[in-house]
Amino acid sequence: MDSPDARPLPAERDASARGLDVVLVPRKDDGTFDDAAAAQGLSGADGVKTMVAKVSGGTTVFVLIPGTRRLDWAKLRSLLAVNKASLVKPEAALDITGYESGTITPLGSSSVLPVYADERIPGRRIGMGSGSRDYLLFTDADPLLASLGATVGDITSELPAD
Secondary structure (H helix, E strand, O other): OOOOOOOOOHHHHHHHHOOOOOOEEEOOOOOHHHHHHHHOOHHHHEEEEEEEEEHHHEEEEEEEEEOOEOOOOHHHHHHHHHEEEEEEEEHHHHHHHHHOOOOOOOOOOOOOOOOOEEEEOOEEEEEEEEEOOOOEEEHHHHHHHHOOEEEEEEOOOOOOOO
């Protein structure tokens, strides 16, 4: 595990405990993913957004989707076998995970939640939030998803054309 500083982030400590190989890459001042991804030999399509959703019955879950796609709520509800699902507000996500919006990752979260991931994530190297505005976290998707016990399914659709 490569960390630019001597003090590991909660996500980095959790990844280590799970036996995951992760690389933390400093974010540029503008916080964009593309430059950091390119330095890892990846593209924007390898970025993963982590969202926190509340579903029928009050269960809260992590939802992982490719950054180049959008969450399809009907598909997610179908996979979860629920009739309601919605994103939690950023303040609630911070309370649940300990991470600010835009930095959320299931790794090192202050709450252990079920993880649901889009079927386009396995089989690739991905970049995602690290829990810090200063770094992005890169790792291989398959061991990450396995270590999280993620349920994988088709939960996204294409972004609309500009």
